[in-house]
Amino acid sequence: MRDRRILKNKNVLLGLTGSVAIYRSVELARRLIEAGARVDVIFTEAALKFINPLLIESVTGRKPYSDTFQFPLSHIELSQNSDIMVVAPATANIIGKFASGIADDLLSTAFLAMPPGKVLIAPGMNWRMYENPAVQENINRLRARGVKFIGPEKGPLCCGEEGYGRLSDIEDILQEIENLLSDKDMKGFKVLVTAGPTREYIDTVRFISNRSSGKMGFALARIARQRGADVTVVSGPVSLRPPHGVKVIKIETTSELKEAVMCLIPDIDILFMAAAPADFTCKKEPGKLKRTQTISLELQPTVDIIAQVGRLSRRPFLVGFAAETSEDIDSAKQKLLQKGLDMIVLNNISEPGAGFEVDTNRVLIIDRDSVEPTELLPKEEIASIIIDRVLKKMMLAREVS
Ligand SMILES: Cc1cc2nc3c(=O)[nH]c(=O)nc-3n(C[C@H](O)[C@H](O)[C@H](O)COP(=O)(O)O)c2cc1C
Numbered sequence: 001m002r003d004r005r006i007l008k009n010k011n012v013l014l015g016l017t018g019s020v021a022i023y024r025s026v027e028l029a030r031r032l033i034e035a036g037a038r039v040d041v042i043f044t045e046a047a048l049k050f051i052n053p054l055l056i057e058s059v060t061g062r063k064p065y066s067d068t069f070q071f072p073l074s075h076i077e078l079s080q081n082s083d084i085m086v087v088a089p090a091t092a093n094i095i096g097k098f099a100s101g102i103a104d105d106l107l108s109t110a111f112l113a114m115p116p117g118k119v120l121i122a123p124g125m126n127w128r129m130y131e132n133p134a135v136q137e138n139i140n141r142l143r144a145r146g147v148k149f150i151g152p153e154k155g156p157l158c159c160g161e162e163g164y165g166r167l168s169d170i171e172d173i174l175q176e177i178e179n180l181l182s183d184k185d186m187k188g189f190k191v192l193v194t195a196g197p198t199r200e201y202i203d204t205v206r207f208i209s210n211r212s213s214g215k216m217g218f219a220l221a222r223i224a225r226q227r228g229a230d231v232t233v234v235s236g237p238v239s240l241r242p243p244h245g246v247k248v249i250k251i252e253t254t255s256e257l258k259e260a261v262m263c264l265i266p267d268i269d270i271l272f273m274a275a276a277p278a279d280f281t282c283k284k285e286p287g288k289l290k291r292t293q294t295i296s297l298e299l300q301p302t303v304d305i306i307a308q309v310g311r312l313s314r315r316p317f318l319v320g321f322a323a324e325t326s327e328d329i330d331s332a333k334q335k336l337l338q339k340g341l342d343m344i345v346l347n348n349i350s351e352p353g354a355g356f357e358v359d360t361n362r363v364l365i366i367d368r369d370s371v372e373p374t375e376l377l378p379k380e381e382i383a384s385i386i387i388d389r390v391l392k393k394m395m396l397a398r399e400v401s
Pocket residue numbers: 016017018019020021044045046047090091092093094124125126129
């Protein structure tokens with residue numbers, strides 16, 4: 001479940017151009033509408049040859065535009081009334097026109113009336129076209145003026161070839177629109193999030209792990225990135241698509257998690273330890289154990305990563321997560337103090353709709369001075385509340401020092 005509140009009541013001006021990838025823009029328009037945005041669409045002449053505007057009108061509930069001269073001043077009014085202009089797919093031709101300041105149709109004219117920082121371009125074209133120096137030069141010129149780009153991605157293209165040129169994933173485009181529309185109160189912050197479970201191997205194929213899905217960690221990463229932070233996720237094996245614009249380092253075991261965290265930490269301002277590392281490890285047998293004999297495993301506790309971070313003389317703002325089967329505030333507070341954390345987020349995993357695997361959570365946000373309960377909310381809303389708390393605490397600490 002995605003928290004798309006940022007798009008609610010926003011005015012999005014969607015430019016459609018003559019690329020085969022235009023069929024995917026229908027889904028983009030639909031999902032923007034679903035999130036509560038108002039979507040006005042401008043078709044280029046070429047785009048009109050690919051899809052019928054009736055399809056877009058049915059999705060957006062608004063008549064699309066294409067003719068500069070049908071409504072005088074529509075090129076200015078559409079731009080002025082929009083929070084963001086998104087051109088997806090953007091052809092090599094429209095990128096060239098934007099870069100050169102050509103205004104010979106409604107889309108290119110409206111572009112010139114838009115602040116460059118409020119324009120997101122998602123190119124879609126054959127890889128040879130994309131790699132052409134003229135196209136690259138045009139993209140660089142637009143970037144230098146503050147225009148934002150997303151993609152293209154490498155992958156199978158409509159022409160049957162493969163390479164860079166594929167329109168970005170619609171979910172990634174939506175996330176980038178949200179990133180551009182969000183307040184950037186985390187700009188300048190370097191954030192590290194650990195997410196998901198770890199595995200401790202018994203033999204080559206079997207391991208000890210837990211039910212962590214990584215959803216809470218990925219939600220924190222997505223919201224921190226949306227609010228302008230530079231975000232890295234160290235993730236155990238999960239089946240989630242990483243948030244757009246976030247660096248992901250994949251690990252498997254608890255000691256790999258520790259190594260990654262310790263290596264990145266000197267550069268980090270806030271560390272969210274939302275991963276659920278396996279608490280026990282055992283000696284890994286070579287090969288695959290036969291089921292013919294009874295075996296007993298000797299389990300040793302794994303390294304306590306967060307406590308090690310808590311002992312560092314220079315360390316980031318440190319947020320721990322405790323998954324418990326009761327709301328034991330006293331033991332969470334004890335953990336906070338013993339391990340040198342700045343905050344601990346306690347979730348009662350036995351409560352319906354909270355904890356592992358589900359999209360929602362209800363938590364207690366605990367620091368040295370306070371205990372703040374949240375309602376049962378989507379994990380991304382919980383992430384926003386946690387981040388608000390962290391920023392407030394950091395600000396207070398700065399004022400005091
Ligand atoms: C079937 C077909 C597919 C095309 N696909 C693309 C494409 O994916 N990307 C692109 O840049 N141009 C593509 N073109 C070329 C553009 O449609 C052409 O350059 C056109 O002038 C673009 O106009 P516009 O930028 O005003 O929409 C395609 C043309 C055809 C006939």
